[in-house]
Amino acid sequence: MLRIEGLNVSYGPVQVLFDVSLDVGEDEIVALLGTNGAGKTTVLRAVSGVIPVSSGTITFNGTDITGASPRKVVQSGLIQLPGGRGVFPGMSVRENLDVGAHALGARRKRAIEAVLDEFPDLGGRLDQQAGTMSGGQQQMLALAKSMVLEPKLLLIDELSLGLAPKVVEQLLETLRRYVERGVSVVVVEQHVDLALSIAERAYFMERGSIRFDGPSAELHGRDDLLRAVFLTSTGGR
Numbered sequence: 411m412l413r414i415e416g417l418n419v420s421y422g423p424v425q426v427l428f429d430v431s432l433d434v435g436e437d438e439i440v441a442l443l444g445t446n447g448a449g450k451t452t453v454l455r456a457v458s459g460v461i462p463v464s465s466g467t468i469t470f471n472g473t474d475i476t477g478a479s480p481r482k483v484v485q486s487g488l489i490q491l492p493g494g495r496g497v498f499p500g501m502s503v504r505e506n507l508d509v510g511a512h513a514l515g516a517r518r519k520r521a522i523e524a525v526l527d528e529f530p531d532l533g534g535r536l537d538q539q540a541g542t543m544s545g546g547q548q549q550m551l552a553l554a555k556s557m558v559l560e561p562k563l564l565l566i567d568e569l570s571l572g573l574a575p576k577v578v579e580q581l582l583e584t585l586r587r588y589v590e591r592g593v594s595v596v597v598v599e600q601h602v603d604l605a606l607s608i609a610e611r612a613y614f615m616e617r618g619s620i621r622f623d624g625p626s627a628e629l630h631g632r633d634d635l636l637r638a639v640f641l642t643s644t645g646g647r
Contacts, residue, residue: 499541546577
């Protein structure tokens with residue numbers, strides 16, 4: 411579904427991604443792991459068209475989307491849930507969902523109703539200002555805003571950041587249901603055990619490059635790989 415080949419990205423004169431290659435299959439959850447500054451979020455931003463690509467190719471559903479605008483990327487069915495709270499705090503839950511679904515046109519109402527079936531806790535808060543909700547509820551709304559666009563592939567940056575384990579598990583259960591219905595997911599996480607527990611495969615990044623990749627079942631017990639990425643990369647970062 412997604413194939414990245416030889417991706418290089420620079421911020422001004424500073425190169426931050428070096429020949430990154432990865433792929434995501436249909437109905438698959440893939441974890442992208444590494445410490446802060448490893449380049450994980452930059453990969454997501456490049457795929458989403460938010461930052462320019464120096465070289466390399468990004469193919470989604472058989473179409474080359476390298477350099478495509480964020481609008482065209484979204485229209486293709488590739489959606490990113492950014493890190494932090496991806497909601498408009500001054501708007502109500504209803505307004506957040508309505509804004510999230512604006513690109514759907516006549517299908518907007520039906521899409522919002524379908525999402526509320528998956529997130530029943532939001533149904534009773536439609537008129538509540540998003541900024542007055544708990545962090546977990548805001549993250550639930552952010553995920554609902556992404557799902558209302560009916561993605562084929564969802565890129566998630568730090569789903570669990572700052573959330574209680576119980577809230578994270580609720581979000582993961584919802585995510586699994588969507589995967590069962592055909593949504594593929596790339597999840598960026600610093601919590602290695604959490605990421606490997608939900609992902610079929612994982613990629614480890616260090617200093618802008620892919621260092622290791624493989625099935626989660628194999629990588630979960632590889633302490634040598636975890637030390638190589640998460641200890642050696644702390645020096646000078």
